[in-house]
Amino acid sequence: MEPKNLTRVSEFHLLGFSEEPELQPLIFGSFLTMYLITVFGNLLIILAVSSDSQLHTPMYFFLSNLSFVDICFTSTTIPKMLWNIETQSKLITFEGCITQVYFFTLFAVLDILLLTVMAYDRFVAICHPLHYMVIMNPQLCGLLVLVSWVISVLHSLLESLMVLHLAFCTVLDIPHFFCELNQMIQLACSDTFLNNMVLYSVALLLAGGPLTGIFYSYSKIVSSIQGMSSAQGKYKAFSTCASHLAVVSLFYCTGLGVYLSSAVTHSSHSSARASVMYAVITPMLNPFIYSLRNKDLKRGLKTLFEKCLLSLVKGIFLSRLLVFCTSLCLFGLPQSLAISHWQ
Template structure:
């Protein structure tokens, strides 16, 4: 195959959800509201954990990292979409598209790995409570988060560099509201066999592997809970896992739903609408899920608000 000139494509068109002009203000307002709720909610979680001494535990350390990643996750796609609607432009540069692919892939994988680390933390807390504080020390927690970052960065770098070697021959239209790795590979006019092999192989490894680890952790957790004699102990153990299990279910089910719906309907616009669930809705709901029945987190939020009020009165 003859080498193709990679400079011939300088921009892509993000088609978004709808071509109808009258719907654009509604879409803009809806996504701006969801984005602000996501940023504000997750930022509150981070500030509450940092300001509440009783929240300086591994579980809340991982939660604050997850909240930070969720803010970055939505910030990778939504601001550009809002800007395009506001300026009535659908253009994104080739460099901008590659950057979006890089950071979107990075934060998706990081989300998955942090959820897996949190499952391991709950496994240790419930199945090995006597050794929990010794094993889950601050050094190990920091190393687990650092390892998650390293894996995510390297994977995202690999996928992005492979996309850079593809040839795009014309101005291209992406039937999505952001540049997704799979969409870019499909639009290439050069051989994409290696890209597809790497993408699906790594996706299976980085999504299926952690999911298997989460299932294993919770199978052991359920066995430990069933072995408890105290009903109060069972309730307390289950309540510490309920929020995390809800977030894991929401993230994986919506993500899986996107690819199943696109496979069944073969509609890219349908896939774009479905992907809103795990790219926008899930990060927005995470703070509510974790704080709704969590007394410690509510106490942390109360301390945060009290400190803020004291500073305002001074």
Template sequence: MAIRNLTGVSQFLLLGVSEELKLQHFIFGLFLSMYLITVFGNLLIILAVSSDSHLHTPMYFFLSNLSFVDICFTSTTIPKMLWNIQTQRKVITYEGCITQMYFFTLFAGLDILLLTVMAYDRFMAICHPLHYTVIMNPQVCELLVLVSWVISVLHSLLESLSLLRLSFCTFLEIPHFFCELNQMIQLASSDTFLNNVVMYSGAVFLAGGSFTCILHSYSRIVSSIGRISSSQGKYKAFSTCASHLSVVSLFYCTGLGVYLSSAGTHSFHSSATASVMYTVVTPMLNPFIYSLRNKDLKKGLKKLFRKLIIKGPIGIDG
């Protein structure tokens, strides 16, 4: 198979989750449904938090940012996949592939960092309740989100620039439904040592470092809850963390499942199927997890629906 320099590569073929023709209509309907649920579910969270002044707190500020990132996260991959199925064309240009990988890495990193910031917020609320409003003021919250964006942008830019140095085969088939960093590196025809160093270093720094911070926050939270005398107080303190802990567990477990699947079977298609869990299913379930387990958010959603039904367009409170 002929090999060209990276500047000579014009397009790749995304093979998708399955190449079975009889499954394409089912896959299209399934992914379209999950995408619409993800977008509308997370959009409702953002609107509920924005329109209800009682939800203008650090926890819901971070949650609305997470919902926005989840919408962007799924939008980097699913629309292109649906378009390919609908048009029966699997082509993605080289530039489009690099762009998709950049934004996918960017929003995946933001997901990780925002979950870490939310764990820190819960730690401050439970372990330092008297100083919580002073420490977690609006300026600090905005700064934490800004720092998360800067780190994610720089990390994604580094990964993308390192990928530009690689050469690929002239006719390259990617057995996945999007341009995923690890597979792109594995399919390259040139030396990938530097790329693997950058990729694994980034994974250790972002995913490993963030997970360590989350574990540390929750170890302190559990210790603080253990010192609460009343069972009602313990339940109330833990209930504020339950939704976030569920989302963290879902995100990291599905991500680990993708890694174990690809490492165990060495099958690209198995990895593509497993990737659906953390790229589509997790962002789709996040709004349900937070709304079903949170009384304040339920009230905010009810107020939102009343405004939609009675008053029409939503007025965003200051």
């Protein structure tokens, strides 16, 4: 029997992917690259949507919210992992671990709910196109996002508070690169029946329920597309859903694969490697998937780059003009002309 420590633990050890020192630089570089791509890619989506008035529609409003959540989703785990590799430390405080559990659970559930809302948006756009702007009005869009946030916050708060009441064993090694809820529950020495019951019941409700809604929406969408007489109309309707369907498939398939693989294999690092797919890879690929065949988003990104380039040119011109005027005031006209000529 493992020894127990009923006092409040102060820290955990995140074992990560590998304990071999020669692999740490490779892991650090790979995850730093993926994190930067995720942040800048999703940030570009947000800036493009906010700067282009033609993208101020419900579809892109939900997409910009999803991009923001993806940035927060990866920022919950990767910076701490990179810091531990850089400092050659595996420690994370108990408070830091609970914080990771809270925010990771929050943004994971929020990701699922936003994908469900986006499926409903595509359902209304294709099945009820004449009433789309009436149904998907700004008030309803804001309400859907607000309800998604409220549900996610309450669920994360419930799970985190239940973890706080657990007593942990003296062996506090987490075979993961972040504090994952299921891993923490498995480390507990006290009775975890209630925690597991809530974990799987809520997971079934918050993952299975939205997935059922997504399947229902797309069944109606497929029926509506089949009823279209124009081949061009069918292609246009399908192309508006292809990106969202790809993201949903990637997120759910990788997430499901993580828990199936962790149930089949008992390797200490298998769950951590599998979690990379939905916790890191999927948020990184989302901007590419949504912008690859989306002409409106490409136009928005092009407009954003043009505005940034124009602002940069104006800034350089104004700085040179300021230098010239300053030289004119201090040295007089001939000297200022000479200075500007050499610059």
